[in-house]
Amino acid sequence: MDYSNEVIRAIKNRRSAAKLSPDKPVGREMIEAVLDAAIWAPNHHLTEPWRFVVITGDERKRLGDAIADAISSTPSDPPMPPEKVERERTRPLTAPVVIAAICSPSQDKRAVAQEELVAGGGALQNMLLAAHSIGLGTKLKTGPYSYSQVIRGFLNMRDSESLISFVYLGFPEGEAAPGKRAGLVGKVDWRS
Template structure:
């Protein structure tokens, strides 16, 4: 599918329901390649991708379960197992889950906030590429993604952190109508 960039930006929507149909690895690699063209200050390219398909998603499920278990006050037996099974199932909501990690550069000029921004820009490129190639995607985050146990589950270094869990698949829903505040309400012009 060939799509103009402005059309892709305006047409992209969060797609939370996708089919479980497999996605060709070359197509996922195409999305990752697009992500790597995001800007980064001093060209540090501070991103890393963890692609999970099939039973590879079990690692994410285990991360969700570990985080939930740590947050539970009490619980034993069937109720606990049901809760942990529900947490593990979150990893299987799409045929492909891409963990996007900010892996900051050791360049002394690198500013942490800019490294995070670059990794998040890579996420936007990935989302636009998914849309342009007929795929649906949702950028998931939330407390479990930032929890030290999730980081530990994936063996991330001390300075690394997830910035997104992108669930990707062929859409199984109609995109919702988008609403945006007028750009004039969000813009200040300073002119001479």
């Protein structure tokens, strides 16, 4: 039996984009379609523990400045060379849209922090698949600076919140690297 179908093919064929067209705008309806898919991820007690910051236009420059500040204030050994810091400053301009996907755990007494984060991961995957299904490409970006106070401040994050990832969104350009997975061998304990 071949269980390959549209959903499974989309899951397997989605790849992180090599490059995104920086100047080809993505309409608001496409962005909303991606976010609307995100929120259908499973989440325990229906806490819906997520929120999104959609960064476009000149706000991408302000994000880049925050990233550069964050790198300068995040100790690293060896320190990041200045030219690399400048590359990170301009990185948000490499996509027309950058979405910060944030896990925002519920105050509900039944909510379990780990489950809230897992739900956030599901929302992230939904975003990537929805984008892929409507012809958009995505690239994820984190790194030590993304968890810094500077970035938390930029995104107005409460103490309980955590960044799931920055999602760079746009029309894909060039060939993505081929998908690579080690397969199921050694990952499954079959019991009966």
